[in-house]
Amino acid sequence: MKKTLILGASTNPARYSYLVANKLTRKGHTIVNVGLKQGSVAGVEIEPAETVHTDIDTITLYVGPRNQAVYYDYILDTKPRRLIMNPGTENPELSEKATAAGIEVVEACTLVMLNTGQF
Numbered sequence: 001m002k003k004t005l006i007l008g009a010s011t012n013p014a015r016y017s018y019l020v021a022n023k024l025t026r027k028g029h030t031i032v033n034v035g036l037k038q039g040s041v042a043g044v045e046i047e048p049a050e051t052v053h054t055d056i057d058t059i060t061l062y063v064g065p066r067n068q069a070v071y072y073d074y075i076l077d078t079k080p081r082r083l084i085m086n087p088g089t090e091n092p093e094l095s096e097k098a099t100a101a102g103i104e105v106v107e108a109c110t111l112v113m114l115n116t117g118q119f
Contacts, residue, residue, distance in 0.1 A: 001029045002119070003055055005078065007071060008062030008089075009033035009046045016086065017041075017062040020110050027114065032056065049074045060084040060110045065091040076101050084110050 004024055010017050018041055024031050025042040032053055033046040040046060049071055059080045063071060068091055075083065076097060082104040085091065095105045113119040 001027075002057035003030045003032070003053075004058045004060060005032040005034060005053060005056045005080065006041075006060055006062065007034050007049070007075070009035035009041055010062070011037065011039035011041055011046070015062070016109075016111060017060075020060060020062075020114070023111065023114050052077045054079065056080045058082045058084060060086060061089045062086055064088060065094075068094055072097060076103075079103070082106060084108060084113070086110055 006017050006021055008017050009021060012018055021031055021033060021042040031042060031044055033041050033044050034049050035046045038046060056078050057080060059075060059078060061084060072094060080103060083098050085105065085107045086109055090107050098105050
């Protein structure tokens with residue numbers, strides 16, 4: 001199972017990051033929730049983007065391009081194998097930086113990937 005960091009985690013049940021956190025845990029994946037607000041999703045506390053996790057396979061991104069720059073170093077220092085840019089998070093600058101760092105960048109919907117066995 002792929003350890004997945006959800007960047008932009010939310011306790012709001014209407015948010016896609018919330019739905020993905022629950023779907024990932026139901027499918028047996030270990031998750032790390034990173035976001036601005038305190039709380040927990042799928043039984044995992046939301047933490048600030050301070051601790052760099054070095055065992056992350058995938059970061060799934062739920063932060064819009066306007067607010068991503070503050071996370072560039074955090075994403076690159078985490079050194080995930082893959083970065084999924086969900087719809088609305090696509091960012092050529094971040095994509096270029098990640099690719100240059102050897103991170104596979106995928107523009108796709110994590111929920112669809114999970115539902116179709118592509119995750």
